[in-house]
Each structure stands twice: as structure tokens, then as C-alpha cells.
Amino acid sequence: MPLFFDQLFPVNAQAYPVSTPTVVLTGLLAIIVVVTAAYGLRHLLFSLDRLFGRQRHPYLDVDEAAWPALTVFIAAHNEEKVIAGCMDAILAADYPADRLKIVPVNDRSTDRTGEIIEEYRARYPGRINPFHRNGGTPGKSAALKDALSAANGQIVAIFDADYVPARGLLKQLAAPFFDPEVGAVMGRVVPANVSRNVLTRMLDLERSAGYQVDQQARMNLRLVPQFGGTVGGVRRIAMDAVGGWDASMLTEDTDMTFRLLMQGWKTVYTNRSECHEEVPEEWPVRVRQVKRWARGHNQVLARYGLRFLASPMVRARERIDGLLLLCVFVMPLALLAGWLLAVALYFLGASQVLTAFIPLLALMAYSTLGNFAAFFEIVIAVFLDGNRNRIRLLPFTLLGFFVSMAAICMAVGSALGDRVSGRGLVWDKTLRYRAPAPS
Amino acid sequence: MTPLLWMALLAGSALAMLAAPFVPAWREWARPTDHGPLRVDADYVNRVDHFARELRESVRAGSYQARPGAPVYAEGDFTLAEGGRLAAVLATGDLVLGPGSEVQQWAHADGTIRMARHGIALRRMSAGVAIELAPDCTFERLNAPLVTFGSQELAPPARDEADLKDRDLAELHGCRAMAPGWYRVDGHVVLPPGARYRGSLVVTGALSVGERSVIHGDVKARSGVVVGAGASVLGTVACERSIHILRGALVRGPVISESDVVLSAGAVVGTPEAPTTITAENIMVASGARAHGTVWARELGVVWAET
Numbered sequence: 174m175p176l177f178f179d180q181l182f183p184v185n186a187q188a189y190p191v192s193t194p195t196v197v198l199t200g201l202l203a204i205i206v207v208v209t210a211a212y213g214l215r216h217l218l219f220s221l222d223r224l225f226g227r228q229r230h231p232y233l234d235v236d237e238a239a240w241p242a243l244t245v246f247i248a249a250h251n252e253e254k255v256i257a258g259c260m261d262a263i264l265a266a267d268y269p270a271d272r273l274k275i276v277p278v279n280d281r282s283t284d285r286t287g288e289i290i291e292e293y294r295a296r297y298p299g300r301i302n303p304f305h306r307n308g309g310t311p312g313k314s315a316a317l318k319d320a321l322s323a324a325n326g327q328i329v330a331i332f333d334a335d336y337v338p339a340r341g342l343l344k345q346l347a348a349p350f351f352d353p354e355v356g357a358v359m360g361r362v363v364p365a366n367v368s369r370n371v372l373t374r375m376l377d378l379e380r381s382a383g384y385q386v387d388q389q390a391r392m393n394l395r396l397v398p399q400f401g402g403t404v405g406g407v408r409r410i411a412m413d414a415v416g417g418w419d420a421s422m423l424t425e426d427t428d429m430t431f432r433l434l435m436q437g438w439k440t441v442y443t444n445r446s447e448c449h450e451e452v453p454e455e456w457p458v459r460v461r462q463v464k465r466w467a468r469g470h471n472q473v474l475a476r477y478g479l480r481f482l483a484s485p486m487v488r489a490r491e492r493i494d495g496l497l498l499l500c501v502f503v504m505p506l507a508l509l510a511g512w513l514l515a516v517a518l519y520f521l522g523a524s525q526v527l528t529a530f531i532p533l534l535a536l537m538a539y540s541t542l543g544n545f546a547a548f549f550e551i552v553i554a555v556f557l558d559g560n561r562n563r564i565r566l567l568p569f570t571l572l573g574f575f576v577s578m579a580a581i582c583m584a585v586g587s588a589l590g591d592r593v594s595g596r597g598l599v600w601d602k603t604l605r606y607r608a609p610a611p612s
Numbered sequence: 613m614t615p616l617l618w619m620a621l622l623a624g625s626a627l628a629m630l631a632a633p634f635v636p637a638w639r640e641w642a643r644p645t646d647h648g649p650l651r652v653d654a655d656y657v658n659r660v661d662h663f664a665r666e667l668r669e670s671v672r673a674g675s676y677q678a679r680p681g682a683p684v685y686a687e688g689d690f691t692l693a694e695g696g697r698l699a700a701v702l703a704t705g706d707l708v709l710g711p712g713s714e715v716q717q718w719a720h721a722d723g724t725i726r727m728a729r730h731g732i733a734l735r736r737m738s739a740g741v742a743i744e745l746a747p748d749c750t751f752e753r754l755n756a757p758l759v760t761f762g763s764q765e766l767a768p769p770a771r772d773e774a775d776l777k778d779r780d781l782a783e784l785h786g787c788r789a790m791a792p793g794w795y796r797v798d799g800h801v802v803l804p805p806g807a808r809y810r811g812s813l814v815v816t817g818a819l820s821v822g823e824r825s826v827i828h829g830d831v832k833a834r835s836g837v838v839v840g841a842g843a844s845v846l847g848t849v850a851c852e853r854s855i856h857i858l859r860g861a862l863v864r865g866p867v868i869s870e871s872d873v874v875l876s877a878g879a880v881v882g883t884p885e886a887p888t889t890i891t892a893e894n895i896m897v898a899s900g901a902r903a904h905g906t907v908w909a910r911e912l913g914v915v916w917a918e919t
Binding site for chain 2: 229231232234235236237238239262267337339340341344345351352353354363364365366367368371374377381410411413414436437438447448449485486558560561562563565566567568569
């Protein structure tokens with residue numbers, strides 16, 4: 174090991190004693206720096222690809238075809254404020270009515286959701302086919318799994334009840350399924366309640382980067398675009414082949430993306446298939462959302478990480494990107510560990526080592542601001558969307574970064590606690606803010 | 613200056629640099645200037661005749677005014693002379709575009725559009741009955757129940773499946789099942805002539821469908837697809853690279869390529885009962901081919917007289 178220091182720092186190598194803990198901690202820090210650098214470079218690559226790369230929209234121009242039979246699930250748990258708007262939008266969709274089955278999935282609602290759905294069933298006989306669920310395992314995965322028996326046709330599209338799809342969206346989501354390799358399709362989610370407060374504005378920046386840059390770049394580079402569980406669809410035969418929805422998973426979308434990929438099915442992202450959604454307006458709601466994502470994502474990592482790496486159906490580039498994607502909710506912990514290691518090394522007298530690592534670590538920490546969207550991805554996304562002034566809010570994403578980091582650490586802690594205590598997973602529903610629809 | 617003052621100056625400068633980006637952030641937060649949601653057009657539908665519909669509405673509403681450079685509205689048939697140029701035209705009858713003529717934005721006819729040699733159809737062209745493009749025409753987006761390219765003298769081949777030999781996709785070398793009836797092969801695949809397959813096939817290399825073979829399903833290959841002469845694919849043909857549909861071959865479903873599509877003479881895509889879409893960066897069509905539905909070249913479509 175002294176050789177390592179001699180080579181790296183020939184002048185200072187003898188200036189301080191090299192103890193075993195220093196060597197171990199330095200090695201760990203080096204690993205963390207390399208991994209965070211990999212994420213930083215990945216985000217940079219994605220940003221450059223969106224600016225200068227060839228953009229892939231291979232299915233967007235399919236405007237005439239024998240459209241496949243499509244079942245649209247509207248996932249609804251206590252959604253009285255928004256369910257009517259979603260059903261109205263899907264009823265107005267430009268999709269052959271005889272090929273479209275609309276199934277609002279009323280999952281154990283205790284408000285007027287079921288009543289509103291029944292009103293629509295009466296008003297649109299044959300077009301609205303409700304699926305009421307009064308018990309069973311809580312959560313969207315479990316509800317969708319049960320509702321699958323009500324589906325017709327080859328494709329299942331899923332919308333959360335707060336989404337209002339545009340008229341042409343269903344065809345845009347159905348078109349990629351003409352490609353026999355496509356197992357799932359994901360559209361772009363766009364926050365509707367941007368102007369509410371600083372949190373919603375930050376989430377707007379984050380979503381914009383996540384979809385406009387990150388997802389589309391992964392599509393362009395033939396990596397692993399992610400199915401998001403809403404504004405998307407899944408091919409039924411593919412879903413059946415990988416075992417259907419898994420009710421034990423907190424993030425059914427990530428779970429489905431990876432299980433499909435391991436079986437050779439691709440997920441396609443269509444950036445121009447935009448749909449408005451509500452983002453959390455309160456920090457506690459946001460924290461719960463991030464915790465759920467973190468727990469679910471890490472659940473997929475633990476369950477399928479090794480199998481994914483060993484799958485013969487996955488390309489090398491997908492393997493690397495998929496692994497980075499799976500570990501995205503581990504990285505804030507790694508970053509935190511890196512900072513703690515840096516402090517520990519300082520007190521162990523290895524300041525010369527830190528001099529080399531700290532700028533890189535700081536750069537990579539900066540590049541992962543916002544946790545899900547590096548700052549340059551946000552900049553490029555805002556640029557591509559044609560919004561200019563909102564980029565001024567970029568420094569505030571620092572706040573979101575620390576909140577996310579705390580939420581993810583809590584999620585990991587509670588996951589470990591649950592494993593020890595044997596407690597089951599708890600589904601947290603995201604609150605809705607829209608005013609109730611007039612009855 | 614004392615060391616203390618230097619330290620204070622350093623700390624102050626560092627803080628000022630850290631705080632500087634927060635000044636515009638704070639201003640934008642306190643007095644928002646750009647806080648609307650990204651615009652999503654709730655009524656957006658991808659219709660090739662969008663502008664024709666708008667023009668028809670304006671004619672009905674009485675707001676249409678014919679003036680130089682404006683779209684032309686023709687009640688009944690309309691003929692554009694040799695070498696003529698138009699921005700846009702809507703004809704309620706047939707539309708005849710003379711040799712070397714050019715439509716720069718869009719053209720729609722409720723009847724048939726006939727474009728003579730060396731014509732240029734930029735952007736969109738749609739018709740209620742048919743579009744007939746002569747050799748050496750170029751195009752971008754076409755849509756009609758029937759789109760013919762050049763001479764249609766070649767008789768369509770008889771598609772009799774009686775003498776075909778049934779084969780199983782699962783027997784292909786290196787085949788893996790993705791789902792029941794859905795297969796993937798890593799590498800290149802050459803399907804023999806005169807065979808009949810049922811199921812869908814994904815190939816990571818190139819795929820060649822043998823002459824007169826029939827596939828009851830969809831096919832995709834990442835490195836190229838050749839649909840042999842007289843062969844039929846009754847579903848989609850998709851490819852990340854080029855697709856060649858040879859003489860007399862039929863594809864019933866969409867033809868989706870991320871680079872080029874080449875249609876040979878007598879090749880047919882879609883059916884009158886089930887029109888479909890051909891989409892690619894470049895589409896090269898030999899005289900004698902035809903399609904039902906949309907033919908959409910993102911960069912350039914060309915009709916040539918195959919020798």
C-alpha cells in the first residue's frame with residue numbers, strides 16, 4: 174500500500190504515517206468517489222445526448238393501423254376530487270371505442286369515489302366498466318393485480334386518477350406495441366400545479382429533467398427507460414410471462430421494468446406523450462413519496478439485482494445503466510458515507526489524500542443535486558422545454574437534495590427495522606389537492 | 613491588514629459567492645415570472661388532414677379569402693400546371709399536379725391526387741380515395757386508402773398457402789421463448805422459402821424471410837430485415853435499421869424502421885380493409901409498389917422506376 178501513496182503523492186508520501194484504518198477508509202472513499210463520478214458522467218452524457226444526439230421517436234408517426242384492443246385502468250383510492258376528470262378525458266380519447274375498455278379500479282375507497290364511478294357507468298353504459306375492490310392487500314400493485322381479470326385485449330394502459338390524458342395520447346401509447354420487442358411504454362409526466370409553492374416548482378424542475386432529458390436520453394441510447402406505473406402501458410402477454418403484478422412490491426413500475434427486461438422485453442419512452450399530474454404540495458407528503466420510492470426501488474435491487482446482471486437477455490449497455498438505475502436510491506447513503514469518511518480521514522491525518530478527493534467528491538455531490546436529476550440535466554430540460562426564467566430556482570434544489578437524502582436514509586433505516594421486526598410494508602397514498610369535481 | 617481581517621474577508625467572499633446564485637432564485641420565488649405548467653394540448657390528435665379541415669371550416673364560416681400565398685381552395689377538381697408551385701391546396705374533387713410541380717406545405721383532395729413525374733410533395737399530402745405518384749416524385753407524408761407508386765402493371769402474386777410447409781419458430785437455432793408464441797433469437801436468422809410460421813419473432817441480428825414464406829405474427833430485427841419476394845408478414849415488420857420488402861411481398865401491419873425502407877415493385881403494405889403505416893427516415897419505393905394508409909418519410913421519400 175505505501176507504493177500506492179508513493180505513486181499518487183510522491184512528495185507527501187512520507188509526510189504522515191500510513192495506518193491500516195487510513196488505508197481502508199481511503200479505499201472506501203475512493204470507491205465512493207468513483208461510483209459518484211460514474212453517476213455524474215452518466216448525467217453529463219445524457220445531457221449532451223439530448224443536445225447533440227440523434228433523437229429516437231420511432232413509433233410517433235404510426236398514425237394509421239389496426240389499433241390493438243386496449244384496456245385502460247384508472248387506479249383510484251379515495252380520489253373523489255379527481256376521478257371524474259380522468260374518466261372524462263379518457264372517454265374523449267381518439268381511440269376506436271370498440272377497441273377500448275375503460276376500467277376505473279376503485280381500491281377500497283372510503284370517500285365518494287365509488288359513487289362517482291357508478292354515476293359514470295350509468296351515464297356511459299358499456300364504456301365504463303368499474304372494478305370495485307373492498308378488501309385485500311393494500312396498494313396499487315395489489316389492486317392492479319386483482320383488476321387484471323377485468324382486462325380485455327393485448328394491452329393494458331394505466332393512469333392514476335389525477336391524470337388528464339390528451340385526446341391523442343392513447344394512440345401514442347399503443348403505437349410502440351406494434352413492435353414485438355416492446356413490453357411496456359411510458360409517457361411523459363408533467364406537473365400541473367407548478368405555481369403552488371417552492372416545493373412544486375422544484376418538483377417541476379426535477380420532473381422536467383427526469384423525463385425530458387434522463388428518460389429520453391436512455392431511449393436514444395438504447396439503455397433502460399423506466400416504466401413509471403402511470404401514463405403508460407404494458408403488454409399483457411409479456412406481463413403474464415414475467416408473473417404479473419407483484420403485490421408485495423412497493424414500486425410496481427420499477428419491478429415490472431426490470432422483470433420485463435430480464436425476459437427480453439423492452440420498455441419504450443415516448444417524450445411527446447405528455448400528461449399532466451399533481452405533484453405534492455407539502456413537504457411531509459413529498460417525504461413519504463420519496464421514502465416509498467426508495468424502499469420500493471431498493472426492494473427491486475435486493476430481489477433482482479444479481480439476477481438482472483446475470484440475465485442473458487440484457488445487452489451490456491443495459492446491464493450497466495440498469496445497475497446504476499437500480500442503485501439510484503442507495504447513492505445518497507453512499508454520498509453521506511463519503512462525507513463521513515472524509516471527516517474521519519481528516520482526523521486520521523490523511524489530509525493530503527483528502528486534498529485529492531474532496532474537490533471531486535464535492536463536484537459529484539453538486540452534480541447529483543436534486544437526487545434524481547443532476548443540475549445540468551435540469552438546465553438542459555428547461556432549455557428544451559422553452560422555459561427560461563424558472564431555471565433561476567436551481568439553487569433551491571439544494572434544499573430538495575437534503576430532504577431527499579434524509580428521506581432515503583429514513584427509508585433504508587425503516588426497511589432494515591421492518592426486516593428485523595418482521596413488520597409488513599405500508600402503502601402511503603399521495604394526497605390530492607385539486608378541488609372536488611362538481612357532482 | 614491583520615490576519616483576522618484577511619480571514620473575515622475570505623469568509624465574507626466565500627459566503628457572497630455561495631449566496632450569489634440565491635439572489636435570482638429568491639427573486640423568482642418571491643415574484644414568479646415563469647411558473648406555468650408545461651403546455652399540453654388536450655385536444656391534440658395526430659391528423660394528416662388537420663390543415664385541410666381548418667381550411668374547410670374557414671370556407672364554411674365564410675372567413676376564407678383567396679390571396680397570393682394563401683392555401684388554395686378548389687370546389688371540385690383542380691389542376692396545377694407543369695412546373696407549378698403551391699403552398700397548400702384543398703380540392704373537393706380530384707387534384708392533378710403536373711410534371712415537376714411542387715406542393716410546399718400540404719395538399720388534400722377528397723377524391724384522388726395524381727402527381728406526375730418529378731413532382732415534389734413536401735410535408736403532408738392526403739386524399740379521400742387515392743394518391744398516385746409517378747416515378748421520380750419525392751414526398752414526406754402521404755395518407756390515403758390507396759397510395760400507388762408509378763405503374764401498377766405488375767399483377768399481384770397469388771398468395772396460396774396450400775403448398776407451404778408448416779414450421780415452428782421455436783426450432784430456430786438459439787431460440788428463446790419470451791412468452792407463449794413469442795420468440796427471440798440472438799444473432800442472424802434466415803427463414804427458408806415456402807414455409808409457414810405462427811408466432812412473433814425478435815432477432816438481435818438481421819432477419820431474412822424466405823421467398824413465398826408466410827409469418828402469422830410480427831417480426832423485428834435490430835440489424836436489418838429482408839422480406840423475400842412473394843413472402844407475407846401478416847403483422848408488423850420493425851427494425852432499428854433498414855427494411856427491404858422485395859418484389860411481390862406483402863406486409864399487413866405497420867412497417868417501422870429507424871433508418872430506411874425500400875419497397876420493390878409489386879410490394880404491398882396494408883390492405884384496403886386494414887390500412888396501416890410505413891414510417892422511416894427515408895423511404896424508397898419502386899414503381900409498381902403500393903400501400904394502404906400512411907407512408908411517412910421523416911427525411912425523404914422517393915419513387916423510382918425500377919429496371
